[in-house]
Every structure is written in structure tokens, then in C-alpha cells.
Amino acid sequence: MRGVIMHAPGDVRVEQRPDPVIEEPTDAVIRVTASCICGSDLWPYRGAEPADNIPMGHKYVGVVEQIGAAIEDIQVGDYVVGSFVASDNTCEICQAGFQSRCQHQVMMGAIGTQAEKARIPLADGTLVKVPGVPTDAQAKSLLAASDVLGTGWFAAVAAAAGPEKTVAVVGDGAVGLLGILAAKRLGADRVIAFSRHADRQALARKFGADEIIEERGEAGIARIKELTNGYGAHSTIEAVGTQESMLQAIGSTRPGGHVGYVGVSHGVNLDGLDLFFATVNLLGGPAPVRRFLPELIDLIMTDQIDPGLVFDLELPLEEAAKGYQAMDERRATKVLLTI
Amino acid sequence: MRGVIMHAPGDVRVEQRPDPVIEEPTDAVIRVTASCICGSDLWPYRGAEPADNIPMGHKYVGVVEQIGAAIEDIQVGDYVVGSFVASDNTCEICQAGFQSRCQHQVMMGAIGTQAEKARIPLADGTLVKVPGVPTDAQAKSLLAASDVLGTGWFAAVAAAAGPEKTVAVVGDGAVGLLGILAAKRLGADRVIAFSRHADRQALARKFGADEIIEERGEAGIARIKELTNGYGAHSTIEAVGTQESMLQAIGSTRPGGHVGYVGVSHGVNLDGLDLFFATVNLLGGPAPVRRFLPELIDLIMTDQIDPGLVFDLELPLEEAAKGYQAMDERRATKVLLTI
Missing domain, CATH: 3.90.180.10 (Medium-chain alcohol dehydrogenases, catalytic domain)
Structure with a gap:
């Protein structure tokens, strides 16, 4: 072969x-x-x-x-x-x-x-x-479910995205974009995506992002706080895997909030004391896509996503x-x- | 004064x-x-x-x-x-x-x-x-509630201790010991405490520890795994704040499990990739004791703890x-x- x-x-x-x-x-x-x-x-x-x-x-x-x-x-x-x-x-x-x-x-x-x-x-x-025979569009979506959608979905679940939550999304690659979709499907009140690429911003909005922030790092964190009465997001999806993106995700999250991180870590090192005083829930790792597949396949085959x-x-x-x-x-x- | x-x-x-x-x-x-x-x-x-x-x-x-x-x-x-x-x-x-x-x-x-x-x-x-006038013993317990009990309680809640859970406790100081008490009150099935001091072991057992492990570090992790069919604890309380204790806590926890860490971090540095593949829920920081005070005061004034x-x-x-x-x-x- x-x-x-x-x-x-x-x-x-x-x-x-x-x-x-x-x-x-x-x-x-x-x-x-x-x-x-x-x-x-x-x-x-x-x-x-x-x-x-x-x-x-x-x-x-x-x-x-x-x-x-x-x-x-x-x-x-x-x-x-x-x-x-x-x-x-x-x-x-x-x-x-x-x-x-x-x-x-x-x-x-x-x-x-x-x-x-x-x-x-x-x-x-x-x-x-998969029940039935997928259309071409459904087949593409099923392939997305196999990894990037499942990963974005896990990130949103790990970030405890849901009703009455403001969700921030760090990373505008496929996983971050589908994290937006997941957060919205899970009922998030408001999704704020970090992105500085026009085409990705457009897709972010299509998947449900309510606001886009172009700033990064400390400036990005300051912007999220401005948009949330100084508190920060309830839930943050991290979908990059660098030191900068992890710190941006943690810094964007209010105390007691949740960070779901799925970017494979490259060179990330977290200072224990900073993490201690951040007081956020942190859950990440390789996404258990299998957990979500039956539900995702159903959403795809019924053309809901x-x-x-x-x-x-x-x-x-x-x-x-x-x-x-x-x-x-x-x-x-x-x-x-x-x- | x-x-x-x-x-x-x-x-x-x-x-x-x-x-x-x-x-x-x-x-x-x-x-x-x-x-x-x-x-x-x-x-x-x-x-x-x-x-x-x-x-x-x-x-x-x-x-x-x-x-x-x-x-x-x-x-x-x-x-x-x-x-x-x-x-x-x-x-x-x-x-x-x-x-x-x-x-x-x-x-x-x-x-x-x-x-x-x-x-x-x-x-x-x-x-x-506090309703009524506390006895001397109750007054001591109320003082414990003010910090160490409240902190141990938060650690147990952050570690998602509860029914059908095996809870590991790293640290046999007052907070760790009261984390044992908290885990048991929250319904934990089995509490395994790390301790190598006879007097603290005795108090650990009094507060509800089912087993004691004297080994530390990698050897301690190996012992927890032995006791849990290779999986590790569902919930781990970290109540020390050193690099060794954090790694021991994370290593003792099964994927998908929860680490509640309340030891104020001193020199802790977490490698992002190790954390990624540990795939555990991490929540810690200064304990929100105020959240638990009404419940703890009630348990103390009715002599339940x-x-x-x-x-x-x-x-x-x-x-x-x-x-x-x-x-x-x-x-x-x-x-x-x-x-």
C-alpha cells in the first residue's frame, strides 16, 4: 500500500x-x-x-x-x-x-x-x-471528529464550558476553532476567541465566537479582564502548547475557573507559586476522543454541526x-x- | 496590646x-x-x-x-x-x-x-x-476550622474525594491529617496516608486513614499503584508544597483523577509535557475556608468531628x-x- x-x-x-x-x-x-x-x-x-x-x-x-x-x-x-x-x-x-x-x-x-x-x-x-452512509460533507466532519473536533470538545468540557459561562479560546488552529463550536454547543453564554488572522476570525465567528481579541500575552489577558468586569473568563481553552499560550490561558481565567489545555506541551514550565495563586482548575492532556465519538457522530449525521x-x-x-x-x-x- | x-x-x-x-x-x-x-x-x-x-x-x-x-x-x-x-x-x-x-x-x-x-x-x-458557647474542645476545633481544617477540607473537595474513591494524602502535618478527616466525612471509600512518623500515623488512623505508606517519591508512587491495581488513587491531597511532594501527588493519581494541592508552593516547577501526559485534574491554592465555615462550625458544635x-x-x-x-x-x- x-x-x-x-x-x-x-x-x-x-x-x-x-x-x-x-x-x-x-x-x-x-x-x-x-x-x-x-x-x-x-x-x-x-x-x-x-x-x-x-x-x-x-x-x-x-x-x-x-x-x-x-x-x-x-x-x-x-x-x-x-x-x-x-x-x-x-x-x-x-x-x-x-x-x-x-x-x-x-x-x-x-x-x-x-x-x-x-x-x-x-x-x-x-x-x-457510523449509522448509514455519510455524505461527502459528513465524511469530512467525521474525520474532524476523529481528532480535532474530539480534542476541541474535550478542551471545552475540561474547561467546564456551559450555560452562564464566558469562555476564552487561546489558539485559532483547527482545535481552537472547534473548541469554539464545542463551547457553544455545550451552552456557553459568550465565547471570546484570540485570533489575529482574518480567515480564522471568520471561521471562529461562524463556529459561534461572540468576540475576537487580537492582542496576545499580557495585553490579551488585560483585554479579557476588561471584557469581564475585571474577573477573567470562567472557562479557557488552550489549544497551542507553548509557554506563552499556557500562561495566557491561565492568566485569562478567573480564580475558581477552569482551563482545559490540549495543545501538546512544548517547552512549557509552570511555576508552582504562580499556579497556586492563580487558583484555577487545570485539566488537559491527550483528549479522550473516544468518550465523545458516539455523541459527535450523532450530531454530524443529523447535520447539527x-x-x-x-x-x-x-x-x-x-x-x-x-x-x-x-x-x-x-x-x-x-x-x-x-x- | x-x-x-x-x-x-x-x-x-x-x-x-x-x-x-x-x-x-x-x-x-x-x-x-x-x-x-x-x-x-x-x-x-x-x-x-x-x-x-x-x-x-x-x-x-x-x-x-x-x-x-x-x-x-x-x-x-x-x-x-x-x-x-x-x-x-x-x-x-x-x-x-x-x-x-x-x-x-x-x-x-x-x-x-x-x-x-x-x-x-x-x-x-x-x-x-458560632451558635451557643463552645466548650474548650470545641473552641480548639473552631480554631482548627479557621485554617487547617478548612484547608484540608478544600484539598479534599478539590481532589473530588467522595464515595467509591480511593484518596491518597501526601503530607502528614495538620493540614494533611485534617484532609484525611475531610475525605472520610465526604464519603471516601479508602484513604491512604503517606507518613513515616509514628505519632502522626496514629492521628492519621484516628482521623480515618485505612492504610499508611512509609515510602516516598517514586517508591511511594509504586506502592500506591500496587494498592490500586496499577491505576493510582482517584483523588490525591497534596499538603506540603515542595517539588517532591507535588510530583509524588501527581504521580500517585490515575489519569482522569484529581489532585487538590494546598501546600504553599516553594520551589515547585511543573514540566508541561509531564503534566499533559499525567492527564489529572489539578486544583489548588489558598483555601477558600469561608466557603466551608458554616458547615464545619455545625459539625464541630454538634460534636461530629x-x-x-x-x-x-x-x-x-x-x-x-x-x-x-x-x-x-x-x-x-x-x-x-x-x-
Whole structure:
């Protein structure tokens, strides 16, 4: 099969790779119908993480082609969505809704789903069947659910977004934008997005942002306070992962408020005393997308949400390198790879 | 009046100080009937914080002697308990239960309650009247409620201690010990305390600890995991404030679990990526004791809890220096000053 390999930072190629096979009785193999390039794929692309001949991709929708002997809930031919972490969905951590930290978790990034096929470990726990046949727009949205929507949704839930809450959103990439959508769906009274890119501001408003702040850092924090009688936001979504964005998120939040952070941390270091006196609830990490998939699939298949709008560039798998380049240069927010 | 002044690290004296007066119409002046020495008072005593001629003490119970013109809820002669942060109890932060970060907060440490009298700012919001006349034992417990019990209680609530939860407690000082009491009262299924001091272990068990772990750091974390099928605690109370204790608390907690941290941070630095993959809820800071006071006063005055047991040394105010020394040398867990 064909699949994306990153040979070195900036060097992405589509190459022939061995077809995946059932390795464990709990595996399935799917034919990937769409995958995408994630903001986190840019870290190795930019040299901020090792990139030495690694298969890429951890988001996917597709159709089940083979199942292992122990599979009970998934059938060959099912159209399925899964998360970027394979999980058994039965351990105490999964049962508590933290499938991204399942006791038997397998990171899909190690498998690489920017490819024609993919082996899905723990398939019964990981994959969720889509009812009916999705339209093209729905298929895009399902792919978004597989990761960026699920991640934005988790961030909003972790930030305790809901009725009577003012929600601030740090980060205007796909996750931040879909965090806006999530916060609004969860009933947030008012969503304030930080963004200085006109196209992203437009999408932020489309997803429900009530106000946009262009300032960053201390100036951004001062602006949020101005807009909230000096208190700060009740709930803040952090969707970048840098020191600046974390401090901006924590500083934007009132004491007793909640910060949901989902940007993979790069160089973040939190001073204990500052955190102590911030007195905010902090919850973040790899999003347990699996927790939200049934609900998100339902919202998508009934056309209540359209998160697929975050994809602003669509390329065939063979042109993956162009997609990486476009995202790296911020010419695209999110690239869909059709397979 | 007489009051404690710390002249320099290790140099505590009881001296004549000016009697407090009503400065603002929202003030009250109380006759302090008991105060105590806090674990946090040891930081300046040991030179870890500035100690240059500062009045000491931020816990108190007492009787109202004077009230300002704007006071409505408190009367002269009332027996009252307050927290270490004066708060208006009306701003949005207070109303959300975070009175320790009130928009108009005044830290009582700046006033110094190890003294015969104390001015209490924002007295209507800060002070809670005790119904009836407390016994000696109840008076001790009310003093504990003023800070260490309220702080332990907040830690347990922040750690989401409750039914079906296994709660780990890092720190066997007064706050940690009362965190055990709080976790049990909140319905925790199982409380595991870290302690290597026989006397504190005994008190931990008295307050409801089911198991004691003597190991610390990585070994302590490994032991908690052993005791919880590899998962870690659902809820962890951190009541020390060092790098080691924070990492031990976070490491002891399962993904999706909660860490309530109330040890004032000294030299704590959290790596963002470690925190990201820990995927725990983190909430801490100066405890909003005021939130819990009505409930705690009721539990104490109906003899349902006896947190005053943490006081293992009682001295008259004039001998405060001996009390500091005893706590510094760990000969006493908690010193009560009678006034």
C-alpha cells in the first residue's frame, strides 16, 4: 500500500509500505477513506520532535476490511471512526472517560494512518460504527471528529464550558476553532476567541465566537479582564502548547475557573507559586476522543454541526508533502488527504 | 496590646503593639481568644521567606469588641470564626466559592492575629458567628476550622474525594491529617496516608486513614499503584508544597483523577509535557475556608468531628517563641496559643 513517511524534518514522502495484517485477535484492518494532517505533525516537520523515517498520521475514517478472531462489535464493511489512541474501553480509566490514557493504550501515531490501510488495535474498544452512509460533507466532519473536533470538545468540557459561562479560546488552529463550536454547543453564554488572522476570525465567528481579541500575552489577558468586569473568563481553552499560550490561558481565567489545555506541551514550565495563586482548575492532556465519538457522530449525521469546515485544503494522499508545506507556512488551517 | 513579631528568621518575640482600631466602616475589632502557629509560619522562620519585623498569625477565634458603621450581620459580643483571607463574600469570585481570591481580599497575615486583638476587614463577609458557647474542645476545633481544617477540607473537595474513591494524602502535618478527616466525612471509600512518623500515623488512623505508606517519591508512587491495581488513587491531597511532594501527588493519581494541592508552593516547577501526559485534574491554592465555615462550625458544635486533636502543644501567647521552636524541630505538629 501507499503511505506517508517523514524521512527528516521537512522531508515528507509517499512511499510503498507493507500492507497491514491482523497481528492480535483484537485487531481490525481498515481501508482508510480519508486522513488528515494534524497540527502536531508539524512539530517533527519543524524539527521540534525527532523525525527519522517515521510513518505519519493518526486520524482516520474508513471501512473495515478484516477483523481479528476476538472482535465482536465491528463487522467487515462497517464505516467507522476511531481516535488517535486505541483503547480497550473496558479498564477503569476508560470507564471513567479517559480512554486516551487506557491501561492498554496504543498510540495510532506509531502506526501511521496517512496511508491506504491501517491496523487498528483493540478495535472493539476503539472504533465506533457510523449509522448509514455519510455524505461527502459528513465524511469530512467525521474525520474532524476523529481528532480535532474530539480534542476541541474535550478542551471545552475540561474547561467546564456551559450555560452562564464566558469562555476564552487561546489558539485559532483547527482545535481552537472547534473548541469554539464545542463551547457553544455545550451552552456557553459568550465565547471570546484570540485570533489575529482574518480567515480564522471568520471561521471562529461562524463556529459561534461572540468576540475576537487580537492582542496576545499580557495585553490579551488585560483585554479579557476588561471584557469581564475585571474577573477573567470562567472557562479557557488552550489549544497551542507553548509557554506563552499556557500562561495566557491561565492568566485569562478567573480564580475558581477552569482551563482545559490540549495543545501538546512544548517547552512549557509552570511555576508552582504562580499556579497556586492563580487558583484555577487545570485539566488537559491527550483528549479522550473516544468518550465523545458516539455523541459527535450523532450530531454530524443529523447535520447539527459541520466541523468539516476546518478543512480548507483537500489533496490526494500522493500530494501529502504539499499539504505539510501549506500547513507549515500557514497557508492552510487543516489539510484533508483523500485516499 | 501584646502580639507576636518576627524580627528575623528564628527570632520571634511577643511585644507591645498598638491596639487595632476601626479603620473602615466594614471593619470589626475582635478580642482574640485563641490563635495558632501555622506550618506556613515556618517558611519565614526558616529563612525561606522574608522575615523582617513582621506581625505573625492569620488564624483566630474570638469575640467581637467593636464594629464599623457599615456592619450589619455581626454584633458586639458575638463569638466568631474567620479565615486567613478577609473577603466581601459578595463578588462573583466569592459567590462561586473562592473567597480566598475575593476581588477585595485582605490577607490576615499582614495584620497578624497572634495577638490579643485583631482588626478584621470586611467583617460581615469574613466572620461567621458560632451558635451557643463552645466548650474548650470545641473552641480548639473552631480554631482548627479557621485554617487547617478548612484547608484540608478544600484539598479534599478539590481532589473530588467522595464515595467509591480511593484518596491518597501526601503530607502528614495538620493540614494533611485534617484532609484525611475531610475525605472520610465526604464519603471516601479508602484513604491512604503517606507518613513515616509514628505519632502522626496514629492521628492519621484516628482521623480515618485505612492504610499508611512509609515510602516516598517514586517508591511511594509504586506502592500506591500496587494498592490500586496499577491505576493510582482517584483523588490525591497534596499538603506540603515542595517539588517532591507535588510530583509524588501527581504521580500517585490515575489519569482522569484529581489532585487538590494546598501546600504553599516553594520551589515547585511543573514540566508541561509531564503534566499533559499525567492527564489529572489539578486544583489548588489558598483555601477558600469561608466557603466551608458554616458547615464545619455545625459539625464541630454538634460534636461530629474533633479536628482540635491536631493541637498537641498549648502555650500562652507570651511563650509563642517556644511554640515556633517546637514546630520547627517537629516536636509539635500544631501549637495553640491561648490569649
